[in-house]
Amino acid sequence: MNFDLTTSSERPSTESGGNCVMRSSDEEEETQKHNNGRLSVQFDVNSLSLDRSPVRKVLDRVDLPVQIVRLVLLTLILWVWQSERIFDGVSLLGFEIFPEIPALFRGxxxxxxxxxxxxxxxxxxxxxxxxxxxxxxxxxxxxxxxxxxxxxxxxxxxxxxxxxxxxxxxxxxxxxxxxxxxxxxxxxxxxxxxxxxxxxxxxxxxxxxxxxxxxxxxxxxxxxxxxxxxxxxxxxxxxxxxxxxxxxxxxxxxxxxxxxxxxxxxxxxxxxxxxxxxxxxxxxxxxxxxxxxxxxxxxxxxxxxxxxxxxxxxxxxxxxxxxxxxxxxxx
CATH class of the missing domain: 1.10.3720.10 (MetI-like)
Structure with missing residues (x-):
């Protein structure tokens, strides 16, 4: 009689303990899956960054379109300057923006x-x-x-x-x-x-x-x-x-x-x-x-x-x- 009571009193605690163990293992599996997912995402991001070639990195740093526009502007300025047309004077709406420069003072x-x-x-x-x-x-x-x-x-x-x-x-x-x-x-x-x-x-x-x-x-x-x-x-x-x-x-x-x-x-x-x-x-x-x-x-x-x-x-x-x-x- 005593044995049965003891067994019956211990059985729920054992079962509840088993449930706790089962729940904790499930949570650990979910956590591990979540961490694996995060690691895979990080790996994918890192792999994407590693796919950039050295040439591509240099081009991104140089900003090639900006450099091309700068080169075009510089060429235009040098052409206008070398032609000396700007030294003949520039007027807009009757106002003299840039005066006529004598040949002696031109460079x-x-x-x-x-x-x-x-x-x-x-x-x-x-x-x-x-x-x-x-x-x-x-x-x-x-x-x-x-x-x-x-x-x-x-x-x-x-x-x-x-x-x-x-x-x-x-x-x-x-x-x-x-x-x-x-x-x-x-x-x-x-x-x-x-x-x-x-x-x-x-x-x-x-x-x-x-x-x-x-x-x-x-x-x-x-x-x-x-x-x-x-x-x-x-x-x-x-x-x-x-x-x-x-x-x-x-x-x-x-x-x-x-x-x-x-x-x-x-x-x-x-x-x-x-x-x-x-x-x-x-x-x-x-x-x-x-x-x-x-x-x-x-x-x-x-x-x-x-x-x-x-x-x-x-x-x-x-x-x-x-x-x-x-x-x-x-x-």
């Missing part, structure tokens, strides 16, 4: 090419390129470094920003190129005056966006980081730095171009060497083929600076998509 692509081939082996020309590059590079480094430091300090410490705001606003409002004659008197006609001018111009181009970016960081992020015990260095690395990298690189791109402009402008006024001094000399001699060639060289130098900044931007902003990256010039 053509063939004249540009002739000048480039002539100076390619000229050591004095490469000395001028070196001088302008050093002036722009050092001015960019000094100005951007100062702009980053001051922007970070004024963005983080609001009271400090209120103290220095009037002085920075007045200095920024003044035309920076007006300092060029004064800087030449102070530093001389050598590269020092051009570096100083480029430094002043680049400083404000970088400082203002950095300060605005730091001030625009969500204060709740700083509060959360502090509550988790983050140090000031950790908060800067994990909160501040990711929040300012986008605006910072946009400012650095713009500053790299203006550094070259500042160096060339300083060379226009007084200089022993440099592309700006060579350009003003060619214009004074009515050698406009040489003048346009030097303008082209300066543009290529600016593109080189911008390319380097673009490489650094892609390196430090890999976590952003292409739409989130700022750019001034995009090739």
């Amino acid at each position: 053509t692509p063939s004249g540009v090419w002739d000048y480039l081939t002539k100076i390619w082996d000229d050591s004095v020309f490469w000395a001028d390129v070196k001088a302008t590059s050093i002036e722009a590079l050092l001015g960019f480094v000094y100005g951007s470094s100062g702009g980053i430091v001051v922007g970070l300090l004024l963005g983080r410490f609001r009271r400090l920003a209120r103290v220095f705001a009037p002085f920075l606003i007045i200095t920024n409002a003044a035309p920076k190129v007006a300092f060029a004659p004064i800087l030449i008197l102070w530093y001389g006609v050598d590269i020092g005056s051009k570096i100083a001018l480029a430094t002043i111009i680049v400083f404000f181009i970088v400082q203002i966006p950095v300060q605005a970016a730091v001030g625009g960081i969500d204060p709740d992020l700083d509060t959360v980081a502090s509550s988790l015990g983050a140090s000031q260095l950790q908060k800067f690395r994990l909160v501040v730095l990711p929040g300012i990298l986008g605006p910072l690189f946009g400012a650095l791109r713009l500053g790299s171009i203006y550094a070259i402009l500042a160096a060339v402008f300083g060379e226009f006024i007084a200089s022993k060497r440099g592309l700006g001094q060579r350009l003003i000399s060619a214009s004074n001699q009515f050698n406009f083929g040489a003048a346009f060639a030097l303008i082209l060289i300066l543009a290529l130098l600016a593109l080189l600076f911008n390319f380097v900044m673009g490489v650094l931007e892609r390196r430090f902003l890999r976590w952003q998509d292409d739409g989130g990256k700022g750019s001034v010039i995009s090739l």
Whole structure:
């Protein structure tokens, strides 16, 4: 009697346990099937991405239709320029859009090419390129470094920003190129005056966006980081730095171009060497083929600076998509 009761009392629990085991095994099978399905989908997606040939990847990166349109536009511009028809004047609805240019003041692509081939082996020309590059590079480094430091300090410490705001606003409002004659008197006609001018111009181009970016960081992020015990260095690395990298690189791109402009402008006024001094000399001699060639060289130098900044931007902003990256010039 006791045996029967014990057996009958244990039987339901055993059966219920068996049901639980059966249900758990069914759930495991369904989960395994679901995971296998996800793996097969991921495998199919990966296989699709691997099917792209290296040639196809290069074509997608180059964006061939855009490059073809650019080449057609460049050919059209060079053809119109070489024909000199545009120098005869352009009028629209009775308004003179482009005046008639005398033959003495005209420059053509063939004249540009002739000048480039002539100076390619000229050591004095490469000395001028070196001088302008050093002036722009050092001015960019000094100005951007100062702009980053001051922007970070004024963005983080609001009271400090209120103290220095009037002085920075007045200095920024003044035309920076007006300092060029004064800087030449102070530093001389050598590269020092051009570096100083480029430094002043680049400083404000970088400082203002950095300060605005730091001030625009969500204060709740700083509060959360502090509550988790983050140090000031950790908060800067994990909160501040990711929040300012986008605006910072946009400012650095713009500053790299203006550094070259500042160096060339300083060379226009007084200089022993440099592309700006060579350009003003060619214009004074009515050698406009040489003048346009030097303008082209300066543009290529600016593109080189911008390319380097673009490489650094892609390196430090890999976590952003292409739409989130700022750019001034995009090739």
